[in-house]
Amino acid sequence: MFKEFRDFALKGNVLDMAVGIIIGAAFTGIVTSLVNDVIMPPIGVLLGGVDFSNYFLALTMDHAPASIEAAKTAGVPVLAYGKFINAIINFTIVAFALFIVIRQMSNLKKRIAKGEEAAPVEEKPRQEALLEEIRDLLKARS
Structure with a gap:
């Protein structure tokens, strides 16, 4: 059972997934800061000083x-819908960034596949x- 678990854990897909999750968590922190500290303040100014997070x-x-x-x-229960709006914007930015990355990777794979297929074997002049052919025929006769 331990051997099976080790084989599963050391497969490339599992390691790739773990790296992706770790990078995704770090990326989420960056995007959260981008939304809260860079994007939302100008939107708030444009909307007359609105701070959605509050x-x-x-x-x-x-x-x-x-x-x-x-x-x-004070212990007052609240519905913090402003933070929810920030979370929606945050999710939209993360989803768009992932879309761009996946799209670029897909285009790169297509170019690589096309490059492998498009490399034609050079034909000799007629x-x-x-x-x-004449040389080979003459060798075969002698």
Whole structure:
């Protein structure tokens, strides 16, 4: 059983998947920062100073906190739909980046396959081919 597990774990696909997951996690951190720190502030300015990450709806009517942090401190349950909007934008950017990477890899594979198929064997000029046939026939007669 240990041998089977070792064989499974050391297959190329499993290692490739593990590397992909680790790189994906690191990439997610980069994209989250891109969304929260680079993309959303200009969008907020264009929309009149809107900061989506601080949009929320308090679920209790007796106390309306000024921010999500204040709500958490006071123990007020909230629906943080602004953070959800940021998460949707984050997902869209990650999905688009993966689409571009997969598309480029697919195009590269097609070019490599086309290059292997397109390498035609150079044919000799017709005169040389005929001369070689004549030579071979003369060798066969003698």
